[in-house]
Amino acid sequence: MIQLRFFQRTDFQQLIDWIDTPQFLLQWGGPNFSFPLTERQLENYVKNANDVNSHVFVYSVIDTITEDLVGHISLGNIDKQNKSARVGKVLVGDKNVRGKGIGQRMMKEILKIAFDELNLQKVSLVVFDFNTSAIACYEKVGFVKEGLHRDARKIGNEYWSLWEMSILENEWKKMNRSDNKER
Secondary structure, three states, rough: OEEEEOOOHHHHHHHHHHHHOOHHHHHHHHHHHHOOOHHHHHHHHHHHOOOOOOOEEEEEEOOOOOOOOEEEEEEEEOOOOOOEEEEEEEEEEEHHHOOHHHHHHHHHHHHHHHHHOOOEEEEEEEOOOOOOHHHHHHHHHOOEEEEEEEOOOOOOOOOOEEEEEEEEEHHHHHHHHHHHHHH
């Protein structure tokens, strides 16, 4: 099992250690970060996060059995008027726990916050089209592809395309009702 807790300064170095190439930084953080990732960049990232009036919540993902930091996730662009937000910075950083369903659990926890606590209507995200394991994870928790942003990011001499995906509150609630019936 996992739990989300607010990202803390003591978590910075672990995240920096996980982000070990410019390509991986772009996949994780988009164009708002530069390689190598630094504590100063992370301080700016969380400067206005994690309080009641914030438009972004930034979380560390903790394995509740080992109490190890295993990942990172954020819920940003929180728009209370339009009842929407965007999941970002999704990372199962500990390579030893990848492929074990941690990503799905992270997504379910962030969606509980979005839909059950913040009462949002829509949660969206973008994912690079070549990241098939992440796309499969997002689809398993109910996200639907809305469209492809072709050649959206330039890395070196290549262009990478992004899938826009979203889930609506009624889709989330329907999935959770069926999940609860199976238990």
